[in-house]
Amino acid sequence: MNSQELNTSEYLKGIVSNLPEKPGIYQYLNSESTVIYVGKAKNLKRRVYPYFSKEHEPGKTRVLVSKIADIRYIVVNSEQDALLLENSLIKQYKPRYNVLLKDDKTYPSICVQNEYFPRIFKTRKIIRNGSLYFGPYSHYPSMMAILELIKHLYPLRTCNFNLSPENIHAGKFNVCLEYHIKNCAGPCVGLQSHEDYQKNIAEIKEILKGNTQEISKHLQEEMQKLASEMKFEEAQKVKEKFLLIENYRAKSEVVSSILHNIDVFSIEEDENSAFINYLHITNGSINQAFTFEYKKKLNETKEELLSLGIIEMRERYKSLSKEIIVPFLMDIELNEVTFTIPQRGDKKKLLDLSLLNVKQYKADRMKQSEKLNPEQRSIRLMKEIQQELHLPKMPYQIECFDNSNIQGADAVAACVVFKKAKPSKSDYRKYIIKTVEGADDYASMREVVKRRYSRAIEEETPLPDLIITDGGKGQMESVRQVLEELKLDIPIAGLAKDKRHRTSELLYGFPPQTIGLKQGSPLFRLMEQIQDEVHRFAITFHRDKRSKRQVASALDEIKGIGEKTKTELLRHFKSLKRIREATEEELATVIGAAKAKIIKDGL
Structure with missing residues (x-):
């Protein structure tokens, strides 16, 4: 170790010895002052000390330690704050030795556009302009099923015009074909009020959140009220909406509707990656389903990787669930959140469903990878x-x-x-x-x-x-x-x-x-x-071997036919059957007329 390395080592040990025994975030920087690793800790001193108190085995950790030139840390109030801050800093710095979320493709979301008469459409671009986004949806047919339901339930505009109150009042627009085929109620010409349109949008948001049970209940009450008032035509229209919602719920509900506002996580891994599945359950239905991949960097444990995934997904989907279903015991604390490891019942069914999804995703990723590099399949099988x-x-x-x-x-x-x-x-x-x-x-x-x-x-x-x-x-x-x-x-x-x-x-x-x-x-x-x-x-x-022996034995019994003749016959006719079927003239063209007659008589 040269003098510069010795000075760096002493400098780092000095920082470590003065670290507080409190929850927080630590950052390792290299000689260019680039953040190369971000970590969280319940106790900063106890977590960081082992990095510098012993000689590490050859591998990724030893390489990381050799590149550390400085340490920064941030003290926080709780482990939850540490988890959230770690997730934020990893996204900000993208450190070389941290696992990073691998978004290899952009999944679509449903956008509720921020405008006077909001449009609702699918998109892969998230624009922070006050619009609401629901998703991303990793299962495309599920997203299309929701959009189709919304289209049948509510007449919404699909045009790109600026439907401001001023423009509508000035009479700048005319109704289009969508109005005539009853897909739109004509807000562009004032035929649908802003209040009525926004009421529809509020109900659509509840459906997108997965609260179909509440909408269904509300529609049933409205239908009964209209029927009691003898407004049977209006009641029939509401009934059609009610049946659409019920049909959708019957298809999407996976367990008892008593289970509400629950997150489910499961994990599978291979040598280089971890795959994590996230399900969000609302009223017994899967409202969100997403599977993603982390590339391993420092032989992280399943627990560490799943902790990162839980924080990432809950932040991404703004989940406030008070219960999280996981496959094994987690050393993680979140404010007012209970971790459940179900052994039977509906919650176990949800965990099994999540595991099924993550295993399928892993298998699909493996197939894609092996198509690009066939050698990987051979190595996997040998392993x-x-x-x-x-x-x-x-x-x-x-x-x-x-x-x-x-x-x-x-x-x-x-x-x-x-x-x-x-x-x-x-x-x-x-x-x-x-x-x-x-x-x-x-x-x-x-x-x-x-x-x-x-x-x-x-x-x-x-x-x-x-x-x-x-x-x-x-x-x-x-x-x-x-x-x-x-x-x-x-x-x-x-x-x-x-x-x-x-x-x-x-x-x-x-x-x-x-x-x-x-x-x-x-x-x-x-x-x-x-x-x-x-x-x-x-x-x-x-x-x-058997057929050659049988051919040889049959020809051996014919006097006057030697090895050379047998070889010529087999080379030309390939089998005893064909020799038997050949005419005397055909045999003669190969071995001569005299021998042909002998063979024909002999066989």
């Missing part, structure tokens, strides 16, 4: 195998063996090779069983494995990271015995099939244990592909 089987390293090269014979006849074996989770057909190998008499699959497996890896050791070719046998525990034991004899330490797995000859389970370890594979998952499909491929390769080789 999954490594994690499932607790392998010491990723199985870059996987080799799988299978035997094939009919009652011991024409016994053969095959080895298929997968590299980076993809077939490497140039490395496939076929084996004719030489030392085993009869149908002894275990002995055949021992012979083939020994031949393959003895040669690999001799020629110093790469050994596999994982060996898979097409069979159960007996085949695995056969392979283990050979590897032990050759002093090789290669993990062994077994793939078993069910009664319908479908891939059913993966075995691993000694004694072998069943590893659960979710049917239809990418990992299951890879194992199925490996098993199908080795079986296909072995069967094809066995059939070829």
